[in-house]
Amino acid sequence: MALYRSELAEIAAGLGPEPAEILSLTDPEVWREAAQDRHTRFLLEYNARRLAVVDLDVEAIIATHARDRKVAAWLHQTAQALAEIGEVGLAIDWARQGADFDQGHQSLDAAGYWCELLGQQQPDAELAARLEVFRRWPSASTAERLRQAAGQAWPAHRDEVIDPLGRSPRDAVVFALHHLGDAELAWTLAHNLKLTDTGTWSELVGAYERVDPLGVLPVLRDLVLADLRDANARGYQQAARRLRRMRMLAAGTDRTREVDELIGALREDHRRRPRLQREFDKAGLL
Template sequence: MHEAVDILEAAAQTADPKEMYAVTHKALTSAIKVISRADDSSGIIGDACHRLLDLHPKAAAAADVPASKLIAWMMTFQFDGEVDYFELDPVAYAPALKEKGMATYRTKLDEVRASLPAAAEDDWQAGHSHERFTLHWNAKRLAVLDHDIDAIIRTHARDRKVAAWFEDTARAFAEIGEMDLAIDWAKQATYFDLGHRSLKASDYWCELLDEHRPSEALEARLLVFRRWPSSTTAARLHKAAGKAWPGYRDEVLTILAGSPNDAVLFALLTLKDVQFAWNLAHSLGLVSDHTWSELVKAYEKLDPLAALPIHVRLVENQLVETGAQHYRLAARRLAKMRKLAAGTSKTAEVDEFIADLRETHRRRPRLQEEFTRAGLP
């Protein structure tokens, strides 16, 4: 499917417009039939459908498809289609529908709205939830098409009870070039609460500042780090600070010390100071096996023998669980330990550790098999 869409996208500028639209339309119809019957847990089919949905309005505009025909298809697709988890964007279809066609399309939406029992447009509990959702989606996109600031706030921010709705409003304003409003609403989303949606919005706020008000970006990144201290927000602050980083280092490391995992990851991945990360892991009492695994992979290049006790710990923790995958990973780590210890005073110690494991887990035949397969003694 994706190879076919690649061909369509490549042909968009050179193919006969009417043929281009016909093939795209048929491809979209077929793709929707496929996804209605197939397992798309990987999202691959859905991604192909989205690509076709992006291409369809452009092909329709180039082919000058009659507005009446296009509107009839749009209404059927949205309200009576085989699936109900794709939206059409009236902003994208505006060039194809033109002014008169858009007026007709709005009238068709009003007819659907009038056919529903009276209720707020986004009241999903009032019945006809799919129709109400689709009408609300169209209202949002038409507000953007109209560059109607009040309508954008009404349809996107709703009752202002969810941080994500503030971000939606910000993105709508950015889409129509109202950057001051976009920045303001993204900032409101950031300050809404300390939840994950506000954290997500905070990154969008900072991105807007990076592009449109760079003088304010560093202060915003610092604020975000203080609200949600983590290796990720610290890394973004580090990047924004640039040469000014030394002025923020002590505060960042002091705050991150409260979360050993974040402190070590920041030192390892952002500061790229392996020795410092190693020291932090020990002094802060790092417990995350995943982070220890990443750290020891880097540190064993500096001091192979010092890395061995951490490998021992990781192997022992791996073997707490039974199963071929756990045995296989443990065996690989043990093989790594033998390479690190080869030719040193630790060689015998590592082999003794392996022998002890074989004895301790002698009733796990699959473990013994994986150990042998990895070339362990």
């Protein structure tokens, strides 16, 4: 390690001006060399951070990882390094600082790490932390982590989670469908919240058709019309698959004629789209 540190010091001594001085340089060749040093400086800084961990040096870890403390990710990295050397209490504090930094995605990442550390070291405090994180960043993912942390106490928090998720229809539906496994709730939320995301509607139809096969026909119809809004082969193929699915779901019911009439009307409306006609033929939509 002494030899390694010596080599790093020699590399550092051979560097040109600091990055802040580059703009004042006038010689193009010197400017190029100074710019090339940036990568070397990056590697030296990385080594300084790792060596601080090797040395189990708390002050060095904070100095090299947190730097000027102006970026949430740096506070998160400080927490990770402190946890690596067993300073878990300090790690929790620094992760919390990262979470409190702002409302950005880096703070959300730090908040997730803060909750993970609490779950490992202070499990009684995790649920309150997960609630705080969800309230600041309501989403399907933060809701699911809260649900897991709540365990048997989840029913007491259910409404507190579902209501705020309504501000983002997609998150509300995804949470109900994929995390709660409740297709009926997801279906109700999708309609009440006026979900517009076609990808989520498509997933929801696949799950809800087991509950009410005929009930999904209006949604499938809307998805078909969305597929055909633009002239492109992928949309034609998707529409043909959905129409074939509609025909299968309606088979033997009083909705069969409705589906057949829709197919006929679409063929007529788009008679000048030969690719669409071919895709419908291949799907057996005659």
